[in-house]
Amino acid sequence: MTFRLTRVLPPDDTAAALCADVLYGLTRTPKTLPPKWLYDAHGSELFEQITQLPTYPVGRAELGLLLLHARDIAEQTGACSLIELGSGSSQKTRLLLDALPGLHTYVPVDVSESALRQAGQTLLIERPALSVHALIADFTGALTLPQTPGPRLVAFLGSTIGNLLPAERATFLTSVRALLAPGDTLLLGTDLVKDESVLVAAYDDALTAKFNKNVLAVINRELGADFDPDAFAHVALWDAGHEWIEMRLRSLTEQTVKIPALGLAVDFADGEDLRTEISAKFRKQGLRRELAAAGLTVEHVWTSPGQGYGLALAAPSRGGTRTEHATSGSTGLQATGLPS
Incomplete structure (x- = not known):
């Protein structure tokens, strides 16, 4: 294995x-x-704990589908x-890696260098014939x-697509389409619309509140801000019009926060x-329309029980035509190649 x-991300x-997003978002x-x-090292640890909660079935549902259908996807x-x-x-x-008999190269893309190195070292031991080219990059x-x-199979799992606003999703999917040559495919994980009480319960608990408030700790640490997490309440609500969950932090008092940096x-x-996050939920027909608008045709949808x-x-x-460069808007991918 290599x-x-x-x-890909510059060191700074x-x-x-972060400076640009905080300045824009808070003004x-x-x-x-x-x-x-939300996802520094501590936030990522909290999120891993959230995925184990009985009220948050997304990770288990996706894992179950991959266990059942990885070979179908491979075929x-x-x-x-x-x-x-x-x-x-x-x-x-790893379920897909095991199921793909002709797999030559795995390209994991993440902003976390430590996560990529750890995964690469583990794969080096487990799969000596596999070539891994990891990218430290922001896929948005x-x-x-x-x-x-x-x-090539491009996988975007965990219903992370739901964190993008509709215009961002459209740009992102169009950019992914630009990467795909004839014969290539996209595997997309999506959380589906379900009963409001079930959806809200998945985001309204003490652990998710800690996760949500972690963004304040990030800004305090990195920009010298003086946010008091106890002065904010975690709020999770269902926006039926947009069909997404919103996570918010609600100020419990009139206050002024200083950000010296x-x-x-x-x-x-x-x-x-x-507002710190949206998590859009999808209907199968709506998902087909969004993918079609980006030049993608759904070939199969596997759904979990219920x-x-x-x-x-x-x-x-x-x-459709594959473009060699696609950098539309704030979410753009380029199909030009780094050396393999």
Whole structure:
């Protein structure tokens, strides 16, 4: 096995992006922050604990579907290269790695260098014949993929697609489509619309409240801010019009937060909300429409018992064209290749 690690993100990119997002999000009305800032090392640990809660079935449902259908996915794709966006520890992906008999290269993409190195070292022991080219990169920004043998399977799991706003999803899916040559496929994990009480329960608990407030700890640590987490309440609500869950932090009092690194003082009214995440839920027909608008045709959808979670396999629509460069809007991927 060979293991390569390529840094696509500039060393100071994360700090600059945090400054830009905080400055923009906390000076607008309503106040917002992108969900990616929830996931520092501590936030990632909290989220792993959340996935084990009985009220949060997304991870278990997706794992169950992969256990049942990894071989079906392998047979339908015949993939020689697997590219995983937001790979993390690559735990669930091992089911796909095992099921793909002709797999030559695995390309995990994540912002966490430590997660990529740990996964690569483990795979080095487990699968000596596999070539791994890991990318330290933000898949919501411009991404350059290494040249790998086809057909290629791009996996985007965990219903992470739901954290993108509709316009961001459209741009992202169009960019993914631009990466795909004839014979390539996209495997997309999505949480499906279900009863409101079930959805809210998955996000309204003490552990998720700690996870949500972790973004304040990140800003305090990185930008010298003086957020008091106890001065905010965790709020989870269902927006039926948009069919998504919103996580918010609600100010429990009128207060001013200082962020010295930005020279910024942010006023919060009593009861004012700061949105930290959306988690869109999907219907199968709506998902087909969104993929079709991006030039992708759904070939198969596997759903968990009760239709609570889905894995969709999509391919480039006939008559579509693959573009070699796609960098539209804030979410763009580039199909040009790094050396393999």
